[in-house]
Every structure is written in structure tokens, then in C-alpha cells.
Amino acid sequence: MNRCPYCGYPAYAYALECAKCHFPLTRGGTLYSPAKTPWIGAERALEIRRKALAVLALGLLLKVYWGGYGPWPVISPPALDHLRSWLEPLFTEGGAAAYAAGWVLRFF
Numbered sequence: 001m002n003r004c005p006y007c008g009y010p011a012y013a014y015a016l017e018c019a020k021c022h023f024p025l026t027r028g029g030t031l032y033s034p035a036k037t038p039w040i041g042a043e044r045a046l047e048i049r050r051k052a053l054a055v056l057a058l059g060l061l062l063k064v065y066w067g068g069y070g071p072w073p074v075i076s077p078p079a080l081d082h083l084r085s086w087l088e089p090l091f092t093e094g095g096a097a098a099y100a101a102g103w104v105l106r107f108f
């Protein structure tokens with residue numbers, strides 16, 4: 001028995017798509033839909049999303065612990081504060097954008 005590469009749900013060998021998430025399983029192709037090699041693929045898209053989530057979590061940690069959102073005083077010299085001002089949006093917004101991109105890329 002095969003498994004869906006996207007959600008891991010069991011699938012019959014002759015299944016055209018996953019019964020749970022409808023992810024297409026016809027990598028080998030059929031008579032009516034010839035084989036296509038995926039550009040990114042579900043596995044690599046999942047890997048992109050996992051890394052993006054780690055970057056996003058790091059950005060949120062930066063925001064909370066360094067950005068003054070906690071009940072503690074923030075000791076930040078101006079030079080480091082300048083670093084934080086572009087590092088924080090890069091990680092949070094970049095991580096969110098990369099996660100969204102990884103979500104879309106699983107279909108390609």
C-alpha cells in the first residue's frame with residue numbers, strides 16, 4: 001500500500017489522488033495523463049515550509065525578546081538596534097512569505 005507524499009494517508013497503488021487531501025498521486029502517469037516530472041514536488045515544498053516556519057519563529061522570538069514586547073527592560077545599543085530594525089521584518093515577513101510560497105509550490 002502506498003502513502004500520500006503530502007499528508008501520509010494510505011492510498012491504493014492505482015489511486016489517482018489522495019482520498020483525504022486530494023493530492024495528485026499519478027507521478028508515473030496514466031494512459032490519459034502522461035507522466036510529468038514535478039518542478040518542485042510535495043516533499044521539497046514541505047521542506048521549504050518547515051524551514052520558513054523555523055525562520056518565522058526566530059523572527060517572532062527576536063520581536064518578543066529584543067523588541068521590547070516583554071515585561072523586561074531591553075538593553076540595546078543603537079548599532080544593534082539598527083540591526084534588529086531590519087533583521088526582525090526580514091525574519092517575520094520573509095518567513096511568512098516563504099511559508100506561503102512553500103504552500104503554493106507543492107502543486108508545482
Ligand SMILES: [Zn+2]
Pocket residue numbers: 004005006007008009018019020021022023
Ligand atoms: Zn493526502
